[in-house]
Amino acid sequence: MKTSILPLVAASVLLAGCATPPPRSNKAAFEAYQQQNDPLKPANKVFYHFDNVLDTYVLRPVAVGYSHITTPAIREHVSDFMQNMDGPAELLEFMAAGKPRDAGTTLVRFIVNSTVGIGGIFDPASAIGYKRVYTDLGLTLAGYGVPEGPYLYLPFAGPSDVRDASVLPAGFFLTPTVAAPPSTGLTIFNYSSDALDVVNKRANLLGTISNIKKSSLDPYATFRSLYRQHRAAQLRTINERDIATPPAWYPAKEREAMKPRPYGSP
Template identity: 35%
Template sequence: MSTLLRAAAPLLLALVVAGCASAPGRTTNKESFEGFNRGVYKFNDALDRGALKPVAKGYRKVVPQFVRTGVGNVLSNLEGPGTFINQFLQGKVVLGLKDTGRFLINTTLGVVGIFDVATPLGLEKNDEDFGQTLAHWGVPSGPYLMLPLFGPSSVRDAPSRVFDWFVTPLQYTDLPWQADWAQRLISPIHTRSELLPLDATIKRAYDPYVFIRDAWVQQREFKIFDGNPPPETLEDIEEPEEDEESPPETPPK
């Protein structure tokens, strides 16, 4: 971890120098790769309906609630280092110290995070990633991008996942490969099981692809601006370019 932090120091300095006068970069639903995005969305949806969703339903039905809560707590705790490192990179020192304390308390007193001991102590969970850090220093999102397997993202946020992967604690622990792969399998299944109640809402949408895209953009703005996104200005709203060869968005048949 110390090696990673030393490597991140020049990046932090560059962000501070380049972004001192920058406003946070907005996230937009601008489409430059709609054909590609819709194709990936169809692939992800088929994979979800054929494999992930049935497994998630079985997981939710078979695994007791208290066990699912413990699994969720462990997965959430593993995101702790990524959160407080990105808070420090954003200059949120107080929040970074609080989330460092939250991670240490839940890892020790909470038995590697199975029990959320920190929240009752007033250390609420926060959620930060490197994409939010780039946005904090004024990097715009660029076009919307649908990733295979991972889902909604943007040109700014997609490559940021690499940094977040490197700050995951499991990358620096000597776990058996069986435990590592168990975590990789359980994480998407648990996450999908938590999203099952939203399926009916998405199904009722006129165009589920557009619904998911716009919902993701709104959620991203909410996170970047810490729950208080400013209203859009005329500069944030991009007029669609007239292109005879590019038809308007229509739901797939």
């Protein structure tokens, strides 16, 4: 589920200290600085180390215990349920991005999994050919050419960038439970499901994160690089899988501009 972390984003901006760029005379160091695109590195590393301590002493032990009392099948069902909860938001995001095929797939998946799949606990939609497609508001903006901006590490949320962090609060208003009347039960459900989602995801990444921390000389830089690669791959997948459908009444020049092009081309 997508939740608002507006206070965290604001804190990141207000508290961030800027890294001092090397002199342009040191060409190699200056180019490396620009390539990293991490001018807020001092603050980012503070937040990273804070999260790392929290993960080491709280989240990871909880995830280890959780993995011992659950099976891979149970964790998969939890993931399916959480993904189904994001369905309405992803439907609107695909529509906003001009991706009608993916929007249709998302709609069918939400209807089928919410009914036959008992609220999304099961994923019968995949069995009938409607595999999950993913997007979010950050990827929607990226599809319109909005640059990612400087790298950000958000406390409690992890790797991000200015583009993705700027739309995190909006994601909160796209969750299905927002439309429900407020109640104590709904509040408990929201907090419980968010906590379960975090623990479930961490349990599924126990081996991956441990290997990175053990083998990498600079885990912070590794996580930064992996985040950017992952986001680029997600956008590339969307662009290659689905294309905008230009209406027939559009002028020929505009319809030509909407034709699919190789990822990364101008």
